[in-house]
Amino acid sequence: MQAYDLTQTALKKFSPEEQEIALSTQNLRVFYGKHEQIKGIDLQFPRYKISAIIGPSGSGKSTYLRSLNRMNDEVSNARVTGKICYRQLDINQRNIDVFEMRKHIGMVFQRPNPFAKSIYDNITFAPKQHGLKDKTKLDQLVETTLKQVGLWKEVKDSLTKSALALSGGQQQRLCIARTIAMKPDILLLDEPASALDPLSTSVVEDTLAQLKTHYTMIIVTHNMQQAARVSDYTAFFYDGRALEYGATSQIFTHPEIKATDDYVSGHFG
Amino acid sequence: MNVKRQDKLATIILYVIAGAIILVLVALLAFILIQGLPHVSWHFLTAPARAFEAGGGIGIQLFNSFYLLVLAMLISVPLSLGAGIYLSEYAKKNWLTGLIRTSIEILSSLPSVVVGLFGFLIFVIQFNFGFSILSGALVLTVFNLPLLTRNVEESLASISHAQREAGLALGLSRWETVLKIIVPEALPGIVTGMILGAGRVFGEAAALIYTAGQSAPALDFTNWNPFYIASPLNPMRPAETLAVHIWKINSEGIMPDAVAVSAGASAVLIVAVLIFNLVARWLGQRLFKKMTSS
Amino acid sequence: MDPIRQRLLKKSRQAKLEKRGRLIGLLCISLIVLVVVAIFYFVASRGLATFYHDKVNLWDFLTKQVWNPGTKDSHGVPAVGALPMIVGSFLVTIFAALVATPFAIGAAIFMTEISPRRGMRILKPVTELLVGIPSVVYGFIGLTVVVPVIRRLFGGTGFGILAGTCVLFVMILPTVTSMSVDALKAVPRYYRDASAALGATRWQTIYKVVLRAAMPGLLTAIVFGMARAFGEALAVQMVIGNAALMPHNLVSPAATLTSVLTLGIGNTIMGSLENNALWSLALILLLMSLVFNLVIRWIGRKGAVKS
Numbered sequence: 088m089q090a091y092d093l094t095q096t097a098l099k100k101f102s103p104e105e106q107e108i109a110l111s112t113q114n115l116r117v118f119y120g121k122h123e124q125i126k127g128i129d130l131q132f133p134r135y136k137i138s139a140i141i142g143p144s145g146s147g148k149s150t151y152l153r154s155l156n157r158m159n160d161e162v163s164n165a166r167v168t169g170k171i172c173y174r175q176l177d178i179n180q181r182n183i184d185v186f187e188m189r190k191h192i193g194m195v196f197q198r199p200n201p202f203a204k205s206i207y208d209n210i211t212f213a214p215k216q217h218g219l220k221d222k223t224k225l226d227q228l229v230e231t232t233l234k235q236v237g238l239w240k241e242v243k244d245s246l247t248k249s250a251l252a253l254s255g256g257q258q259q260r261l262c263i264a265r266t267i268a269m270k271p272d273i274l275l276l277d278e279p280a281s282a283l284d285p286l287s288t289s290v291v292e293d294t295l296a297q298l299k300t301h302y303t304m305i306i307v308t309h310n311m312q313q314a315a316r317v318s319d320y321t322a323f324f325y326d327g328r329a330l331e332y333g334a335t336s337q338i339f340t341h342p343e344i345k346a347t348d349d350y351v352s353g354h355f356g
Numbered sequence: 357m358n359v360k361r362q363d364k365l366a367t368i369i370l371y372v373i374a375g376a377i378i379l380v381l382v383a384l385l386a387f388i389l390i391q392g393l394p395h396v397s398w399h400f401l402t403a404p405a406r407a408f409e410a411g412g413g414i415g416i417q418l419f420n421s422f423y424l425l426v427l428a429m430l431i432s433v434p435l436s437l438g439a440g441i442y443l444s445e446y447a448k449k450n451w452l453t454g455l456i457r458t459s460i461e462i463l464s465s466l467p468s469v470v471v472g473l474f475g476f477l478i479f480v481i482q483f484n485f486g487f488s489i490l491s492g493a494l495v496l497t498v499f500n501l502p503l504l505t506r507n508v509e510e511s512l513a514s515i516s517h518a519q520r521e522a523g524l525a526l527g528l529s530r531w532e533t534v535l536k537i538i539v540p541e542a543l544p545g546i547v548t549g550m551i552l553g554a555g556r557v558f559g560e561a562a563a564l565i566y567t568a569g570q571s572a573p574a575l576d577f578t579n580w581n582p583f584y585i586a587s588p589l590n591p592m593r594p595a596e597t598l599a600v601h602i603w604k605i606n607s608e609g610i611m612p613d614a615v616a617v618s619a620g621a622s623a624v625l626i627v628a629v630l631i632f633n634l635v636a637r638w639l640g641q642r643l644f645k646k647m648t649s650s
Numbered sequence: 651m652d653p654i655r656q657r658l659l660k661k662s663r664q665a666k667l668e669k670r671g672r673l674i675g676l677l678c679i680s681l682i683v684l685v686v687v688a689i690f691y692f693v694a695s696r697g698l699a700t701f702y703h704d705k706v707n708l709w710d711f712l713t714k715q716v717w718n719p720g721t722k723d724s725h726g727v728p729a730v731g732a733l734p735m736i737v738g739s740f741l742v743t744i745f746a747a748l749v750a751t752p753f754a755i756g757a758a759i760f761m762t763e764i765s766p767r768r769g770m771r772i773l774k775p776v777t778e779l780l781v782g783i784p785s786v787v788y789g790f791i792g793l794t795v796v797v798p799v800i801r802r803l804f805g806g807t808g809f810g811i812l813a814g815t816c817v818l819f820v821m822i823l824p825t826v827t828s829m830s831v832d833a834l835k836a837v838p839r840y841y842r843d844a845s846a847a848l849g850a851t852r853w854q855t856i857y858k859v860v861l862r863a864a865m866p867g868l869l870t871a872i873v874f875g876m877a878r879a880f881g882e883a884l885a886v887q888m889v890i891g892n893a894a895l896m897p898h899n900l901v902s903p904a905a906t907l908t909s910v911l912t913l914g915i916g917n918t919i920m921g922s923l924e925n926n927a928l929w930s931l932a933l934i935l936l937l938m939s940l941v942f943n944l945v946i947r948w949i950g951r952k953g954a955v956k957s
Contacts, residue, residue: 196521196525200521212526366856380823436678468881559785607887619794
């Protein structure tokens with residue numbers, strides 16, 4: 088693999104009048120023990136848009152995403168420095184209630200991970216824990232969220248069945264439904280379709296497009312076609328850095344950085 | 357001797373060994389059941405023991421065994437759950453956790469007679485509980501805790517990390533996630549371990565002779581007020597269990613039909629342990645099926 | 651101000667739950683550690699009183715052969731020589747391990763190498779059942795079957811080291827077997843395939859490859875069994891004869907640390923020399939259990955380096 092000039096970057100900055108920013112990071116660094124995995128990333132994610140993060144494996148896409156709602160707190164030797172700005176707060180601070188924050192910044196994982204409970208309970212479990220007890224409201228929540236992910240017709244007669252009996256694609260859509268049942272601001276999606284078959288993938292992609300009107304989404308993907316299809320903005324990650332960030336059409340047609348160009352034209356991956 | 361014949365001989369010897377072990381078990385079970393079961397009757401299971409004459413039963417001892425078991429499990433199950441959850445979910449990988457694990461390992465390998473003597477010193481004398489159900493239940497807890505804790509920890513560790521992430525990503529605390537998602541999923545393993553632990557407690561005697569005591573005063577099965585002295589539920593009364601009873605009548609040698617009573621009591625003990633084993637397996641499998649299938 | 655922003659800066663219900671849950675877990679685990687510390691402290695403080703308070707010489711205690719704590723010898727020193735019990739405990743433990751080892755490893759080989767299907771279907775439940783049988787039942791069978799047989803064969807009372815060995819052999823056999831099975835199962839499949847591909851017979855493969863690779867695990871199993879045998883109280887006490895004398899043969903009444911303890915503690919007065927001397931025996935038991943633990947760790951570490 089050829090060496091690239093990693094100091095040269097082209098990162099889009101939004102002006103406040105032009106676009107409201109839902110989430111941004113400043114000089115974000117992630118260390119695993121002594122090893123620096125993310126080497127200072129500054130990005131802004133606009134509200135009600137889908138931003139994709141692409142890049143070769145090992146470039147730190149997932150690590151970066153997982154630090155946005157502080158899931159890296161759970162990794163024993165991980166340390167995250169820098170700012171994560173959300174609602175004019177730096178949420179990478181100790182005084183921020185991390186549980187409350189995760190209600191607003193939800194996450195969907197690479198492998199579908201429904202609870203070993205019924206479909207109904209999968210969606211209502213967390214809202215119940217957070218204090219929603221009204222049965223009719225819970226019923227309503229299940230119906231609306233399942234409709235939002237396009238799963239309602241398929242499962243409405245088997246809500247009491249175990250979620251583990253669903254297909255992989257259905258499970259993943261259930262996981263998305265479970266996350267949006269929390270009514271989050273932001274959805275973080277970590278390669279949500281990589282473990283799915285092509286048909287399920289396209290259903291999940293449609294689901295994301297539908298959700299865009301209400302949610303800000305950041306999606307990590309190794310599938311460039313997927314990024315091109317679903318996202319408004321795309322960031323290219325390389326070796327723990329964000330080298331280029333801009334409108335998706337521009338990243339895929341006229342990239343400014345050599346590394347981006349080589350990557351999107353398939354010279355390495 | 358050539359290698360082929362050596363191989364054949366070795367195989368034969370291994371078959372003999374395997375057969376011998378099966379034979380030992382069959383002989384053991386046959387001896388106990390053939391000697392003991394004819395002696396087991398409703399009268400035997402319910403009547404109080406008689407010290408100097410034949411024809412006594414094991415009613416009080418049997419009740420004591422169960423009562424002690426229930427109390428010991430009531431104390432040790434929540435404690436081991438808490439400790440197991442801490443070890444598997446919260447403990448960081450450092451020297452302190454290593455030390456905790458080592459001490460649990462040491463506790464699990466201590467001879468039960470030493471645990472019993474410790475219980476005698478602490479509960480019976482220091483806390484002044486005397487020879488009582490309470491002392492016995494506490495010492496059985498000490499005896500049971502390390503194994504149950506390890507079982508809980510291992511059962512929890514076998515559940516995928518993705519399930520914990522799922523809970524946390526929904527803004528739930530680790531505690532809620534573990535208690536309401538991970539523990540139910542790990543239930544087959546936990547329940548199996550608990551029942552096997554119960555079986556071990558049921559047959560334990562060495563830890564009890566100096567804590568729950570070696571006497572079984574008459575009980576009044578019509579008064580269940582736990583504060584009444586002869587009440588079956590009174591936790592402060594001495595309570596000889598079935599296992600201790602077998603040991604005692606054989607060591608004293610004053611009961612004329614000691615062998616018959618011991619055989620009968622042994623048969624009851626073994627049947628109980630068998631039932632514990634079968635129930636553990638059955639319940640474990642059933643729970644597992646219930647968790648995984650739709 | 652933005653309500654979500656405000657909530658982010660407050661402590662949520664979840665944060666409180668987390669704190670409480672963590673504390674509960676910590677309390678449970680601390681209790682267990684506390685119990686372990688307390689066991690060592692109390693047994694040690696009682697057991698050492700013999701030497702500090704009653705001024706018994708430690709060396710005499712470990713090497714003298716007369717155990718009669720109520721009496722004093724011609725020099726006015728109480729007769730507390732624990733050697734007969736120490737020897738008794740070690741003899742039954744070592745003999746039981748010697749007899750059980752070939753049976754246990756043989757059965758384990760049968761279950762993993764010769765006939766895994768039948769082994770798992772029949773032998774595994776059999777060993778699990780044997781593990782579950784309470785020790786008093788073993789003691790009772792020892793008393794009513796083993797002791798009379800020995801009496802008939804060798805004369806005397808029938809009680810003694812041999813009877814103790816027989817009972818302990820059957821008691822530790824299932825534990826050692828199931829641990830040996832785990833050790834043999836941990837040997838990777840390709841070891842066996844490679845050996846078979848070189849033209850070795852099944853027995854050669856087992857003997858020269860599988861057993862050697864599984865050696866640390868098998869040793870751990872045996873030491874584990876010995877630890878159990880050493881600490882077993884009632885089953886041994888019922889058949890050993892309970893005479894605190896140096897064993898001169900295998901069929902004369904003898905005693906072990908545990909047997910003297912179980913019989914003595916109830917018949918002595920707290921704080922008296924007779925009682926303290928018994929606690930010293932308990933301390934020896936406790937320390938031996940530690941030693942067995944250390945040996946198992948040491949084997950584990952050496953085995954880990956090799957593979």
